[in-house]
Amino acid sequence: MSFITVNKLWKEYGHTVVLENLNLTVEQGEFCTLVGASGCGKSTFLKMLLGQEQPTRGDLQLEGDTFPGEPDRNRGIVFQRYSVFPHLTVRQNVLMGLELEQKPFLGKLFGKARREALAKVDQMIEAVGLAHAANKWPHELSGGMQQRLAIAQSFIMRPRVLLLDEPFGALDPGIRRDMHQLILKLWRETGTTIFMVTHDLHEGFYLGTRLLVFDKVRNDPQQPEAFGATITYDLPIGQTDQQLYESIETSVSETARALSA
Numbered sequence: 001m002s003f004i005t006v007n008k009l010w011k012e013y014g015h016t017v018v019l020e021n022l023n024l025t026v027e028q029g030e031f032c033t034l035v036g037a038s039g040c041g042k043s044t045f046l047k048m049l050l051g052q053e054q055p056t057r058g059d060l061q062l063e064g065d066t067f068p069g070e071p072d073r074n075r076g077i078v079f080q081r082y083s084v085f086p087h088l089t090v091r092q093n094v095l096m097g098l099e100l101e102q103k104p105f106l107g108k109l110f111g112k113a114r115r116e117a118l119a120k121v122d123q124m125i126e127a128v129g130l131a132h133a134a135n136k137w138p139h140e141l142s143g144g145m146q147q148r149l150a151i152a153q154s155f156i157m158r159p160r161v162l163l164l165d166e167p168f169g170a171l172d173p174g175i176r177r178d179m180h181q182l183i184l185k186l187w188r189e190t191g192t193t194i195f196m197v198t199h200d201l202h203e204g205f206y207l208g209t210r211l212l213v214f215d216k217v218r219n220d221p222q223q224p225e226a227f228g229a230t231i232t233y234d235l236p237i238g239q240t241d242q243q244l245y246e247s248i249e250t251s252v253s254e255t256a257r258a259l260s261a
């Protein structure tokens, strides 16, 4: 049995078909990057994996059972921006998830439990390179540091599935490279299964283990909402076929033009 199974999955909003007939199996510990034109349903797919949206048709299974319909601690998500709490320091931001998990009503840990949690927090802050900023507030951090914090917040909960929605989209190229190294390190250490949306085809082509291309194979210019996107390529990362790269880039750009027309 696969870790995640996507079987004939459709997502529609009213008369608009966003995703059609998605089929996919993913093993535990894989790192899938998702690319595709803006608006073709990548975030919608992540939301279904998170439990925030339900499929219109088809199955989404985790170890053979239907995916839980509500977000839970098994699944974490990092967005492009602003997923940290502005009124908490770096340390408090990372601690908060552990406190809420162990004390859902009080939201506070005391004594030995707090000391143990703080030791884990400090280890995680160190792992993401924020030890020097542990007592800073989010507004005192650069964009890259805020994303390091958001990543620490997610990883401290040890999610089985981590969803990354363009997590590096707002960062400069140099910082992005550092973030790639960080995410690869944490992924290798934890074995978390990752799905990461990126708009950077190059990033999609070398980060992780597998590239999924979301694209429309059918398009009716008179009725653009009639057809959704599907997975048109499912490729192992590390293959360097320039012609394939260009053909995917052309196809995704054509869909992007059609969607924005």
Ligand SMILES: Nc1ncnc2c1ncn2[C@@H]1O[C@H](COP(=O)(O)OP(=O)(O)OP(=O)(O)O)[C@@H](O)[C@H]1O
Residues within 6 Å of the ligand: 013, 018, 036, 037, 038, 039, 040, 041, 042, 043, 044, 045
């Ligand atoms: N709650 C909703 N209600 C109605 N339509 C929605 C809803 N959420 C998303 N959509 C539509 O679904 C389509 C896919 O959106 P989605 O955000 O998943 O695309 P995307 O590929 O992630 O785009 P981007 O790369 O720009 O983030 C869009 O046309 C969007 O307007």
